[in-house]
Amino acid sequence: MGQTVRPEKMKIPCLRFRHLLTLACLVIIGFSIYGNSLHNYFVWDDYFLVRNNDHIKDPSFLGNIFTEDVGTGSGKKIGFWRPLQMCSYMLNYAFSGLRVESYHFVNIALHILVAYAFYWCTLLLFGNTLLSFAASLLFLTHPVHTEAVTYIAGRSDSMAALFILLSCIAYLQFTRRVSFLNYVLMCFSFILGLLSREITIVFPLLLLWYHYVYKIKYRVKALLLPFLISAGYIALRYTALKSFLPEAATSTLRQRLPGAFVAFADYLRLLCVPSDLHMEYGNRFFSLLDPRALIGMCLFGAVLGVMYHKRNSSRLIVFSLGWFLLWLLPSLNLFPVNAYMAEHWLYLPSMGIFIIIADIFCRAYAAVRMKAVTVIFLLVLTMLYSFLTIQQNQYWRHPIVFYKRTIRYNPQSARLYGNLGSTYRELGKFEDAVSAYEKALEVDPSFTGAYINLGIAYEHVGNYGAAIKAYESAAASNPDNALAYARLANACYAVGDSDIANSYYEKATALGYLFNPPFPGSEKKTP
Numbered sequence: 001m002g003q004t005v006r007p008e009k010m011k012i013p014c015l016r017f018r019h020l021l022t023l024a025c026l027v028i029i030g031f032s033i034y035g036n037s038l039h040n041y042f043v044w045d046d047y048f049l050v051r052n053n054d055h056i057k058d059p060s061f062l063g064n065i066f067t068e069d070v071g072t073g074s075g076k077k078i079g080f081w082r083p084l085q086m087c088s089y090m091l092n093y094a095f096s097g098l099r100v101e102s103y104h105f106v107n108i109a110l111h112i113l114v115a116y117a118f119y120w121c122t123l124l125l126f127g128n129t130l131l132s133f134a135a136s137l138l139f140l141t142h143p144v145h146t147e148a149v150t151y152i153a154g155r156s157d158s159m160a161a162l163f164i165l166l167s168c169i170a171y172l173q174f175t176r177r178v179s180f181l182n183y184v185l186m187c188f189s190f191i192l193g194l195l196s197r198e199i200t201i202v203f204p205l206l207l208l209w210y211h212y213v214y215k216i217k218y219r220v221k222a223l224l225l226p227f228l229i230s231a232g233y234i235a236l237r238y239t240a241l242k243s244f245l246p247e248a249a250t251s252t253l254r255q256r257l258p259g260a261f262v263a264f265a266d267y268l269r270l271l272c273v274p275s276d277l278h279m280e281y282g283n284r285f286f287s288l289l290d291p292r293a294l295i296g297m298c299l300f301g302a303v304l305g306v307m308y309h310k311r312n313s314s315r316l317i318v319f320s321l322g323w324f325l326l327w328l329l330p331s332l333n334l335f336p337v338n339a340y341m342a343e344h345w346l347y348l349p350s351m352g353i354f355i356i357i358a359d360i361f362c363r364a365y366a367a368v369r370m371k372a373v374t375v376i377f378l379l380v381l382t383m384l385y386s387f388l389t390i391q392q393n394q395y396w397r398h399p400i401v402f403y404k405r406t407i408r409y410n411p412q413s414a415r416l417y418g419n420l421g422s423t424y425r426e427l428g429k430f431e432d433a434v435s436a437y438e439k440a441l442e443v444d445p446s447f448t449g450a451y452i453n454l455g456i457a458y459e460h461v462g463n464y465g466a467a468i469k470a471y472e473s474a475a476a477s478n479p480d481n482a483l484a485y486a487r488l489a490n491a492c493y494a495v496g497d498s499d500i501a502n503s504y505y506e507k508a509t510a511l512g513y514l515f516n517p518p519f520p521g522s523e524k525k526t527p
Contacts, residue, residue: 022133023116030112030140033386037150037393038104043402044279044419045153048074049089051098056090065090081241084195085156103152110158111149115140117165118351124172126316126355130365134358134378139351141385143274146392147344151279156197157347163193164203164348171207175216187225194233199348201230202326209326213319251285253334258286260332261296263341267328268299270343271353274385277392278409279402280416281341283333316359324352399423414444418453425457433457448478455487464495482511 042051048071055061055073064072065086071078088106096102119136123129139145148157170186173179193200204226211218270277286293303321310317331337331345365374395405403420410416421436437454440447451474458467468491474484489504 018129019120022119022136025133026112026115026119026136026140029137029386030108030115033141033389034104034108034111034149034393036390037108037146037396038101040100040104040150040393040397041399042100042152043396043399044151045078046151048076048078049086049153050093050103053086053089056086056093059090059094062087062090080198081237082156082196082198084192085159085197088155088159100152104150107149107152107155107158110155110162111145112140114158114161114165117162117169121165121168121172122355122358124169125319128362131355131358131362134361135351135354137378137382138354138357138385141382141389142271142350142354143277143385143388143392144270144343144346144350146277146389146396147279147342148347150393150396151344154344157344160193160197160200161348163189163196164200167193167203168206174222183222187229190226190229194229199327199330201233202330204230206323206326209322210319213315213322251283251336255285256333256336256340258288258290258293259284259340260334261288261294261300262286262290262292263296263332264300264328265292265296266341267346267349268353270346271350274388276409277343277395279343279406280410280413281339282410282413283339285340317356320352320355322352323355324349327352400427412443414440414447414450416440417443418447418450421450421453421457425453425460430457430460434461446477448474448481448484451477452481452484452487455491459491459494464491467491468495480511482508482513485511486513 050056053071053073055064055068057073061073066083069077070080070082070086089103092103092106115136118139119132122132122135126132148154167186167189170182170189174182174186190200190203193203204223207218207223207226210216288294303325307318307321328345328349331342333340361374361378364370364377394401396402400420400423403416403423407413407416407420417436417440421433421440424430424433424436434454434457437450437457440450441454444450451470455467455470455474458464458470468488471484471488471491474481475488478484485504485508489501489508492498492504493501
């Protein structure tokens with residue numbers, strides 16, 4: 001199973017009619033299944049990265065995009081340095097402002113380009129057009145990728161995947177016919193991938209894996225530059241860009257390891273049975289004796305066992321499973337990340353599994369009596385994936401829908417309740433906002449931002465007494481929060497407590513809060 005064409009003997013495919021037809025099919029299918037997401041609202045981190053981000057709205061901030069956190073333009077520290085992703089948003093804004101349709105259109109187009117690059121890369125690796133088309137079709141339509149496509153902030157996944165695949169294509173071309181142009185394109189695409197998403201740094205290891213599996217002698221000089229680029233990127237992140245490194249881990253590897261196995265099992269389950277898809281799995285910890293962790297350990301061992309058993313008989317299976325593991329391992333929370341799992345982290349790894357599934361289809365199709373059944377089964381599976389993707393796009397259509405549904409899966413996320421409250425407040429539904437903020441504080445009583453937002457919601461319904469209590473709780477939870485004292489000052493002034501208000505005004509000013517216009521009575525204190 002999994003017989004492959006030796007890469008060094010395979011003819012390099014050109015853009016013949018069948019390749020153009022493949023591209024046309026991917027374009028039509030891609031826009032058909034994601035077209036209903038074009039009018040979806042901004043949700044979750046879209047607010048920080050796009051809607052409220054001043055840096056993407058003015059070309060003069062281009063330098064800031066390359067030197068600052070992705071959330072700096074909206075006053076947030078998210079902890080990521082992805083300048084190319086932010087540049088893409090800047091271009092979006094230059095052409096269409098905040099019209100959400102243009103951002104979704106670009107995301108869909110990128111996903112289609114990734115699917116076609118995947119087709120091209122697979123064709124170079126295995127020399128089988130049917131296998132390449134089936135794998136790219138499964139990748140294009142699978143609903144687990146809605147988090148990377150329908151979610152505007154998920155754009156970094158598709159951008160990084162596109163540049164990684166282009167780097168692979170250029171390197172495969174280079175190994176067949178030494179060409180300085182292909183080598184330059186490989187390195188250039190690799191750098192663009194690093195500027196899009198951190199996971200790209202794994203690429204040089206993929207090149208080593210390719211040479212190992214196919215027993216192809218590698219040129220040390222050819223592999224040296226990708227590793228030097230990776231080393232330079234790491235050095236840059238630990239020196240000039242040190243502020244973007246994650247905060248010191250508050251958990252140990254021993255605490256996180258069971259969750260990695262739970263996630264591994266869930267990832268395989270989502271690829272096989274894509275149900276209950278949602279955002280925000282949270283940073284949970286599990287026991288090694290948890291049945292899900294035990295299943296994950298067994299599955300992980302099984303994958304390694306298959307790779308060992310097939311090491312001499314099926315390069316396709318070994319290479320594809322290696323692809324899956326190489327791109328998945330950095331996201332398994334072994335090195336601390338912000339959740340124990342997330343669906344968009346499957347974007348690149350899933351390609352390895354789809355290649356294996358496509359190979360099974362091709363082998364069934366090769367059996368004379370199985371051709372019709374195989375074609376029908378592939379069509380039904382693609383239609384099922386497409387239906388589920390169209391349905392899943394509705395999950396992202398509006399913040400209220402998004403937060404309510406996500407809360408069902410993760411009711412212990414204070415951030416979800418807080419964002420739901422802010423959405424209600426923006427819509428003028430202040431009583432609903434109060435309820436959501438109070439729920440957030442039940443989950444996390446130290447959530448300073450929720451206290452402040454709760455106070456603002458109370459002010460809108462005219463309950464200044466409750467607002468003052470909320471601001472006092474905010475100040476108590478974080479005595480250095482200038483905004484808490486500023487809101488306290490305004491609320492106290494509104495109910496006529498001028499002396500108390502002035503003391504809070506002075507406290508907020510001492511903490512760096514700038515009032516505009518100056519707070520009442522401040523002109524009397526001016527010498």
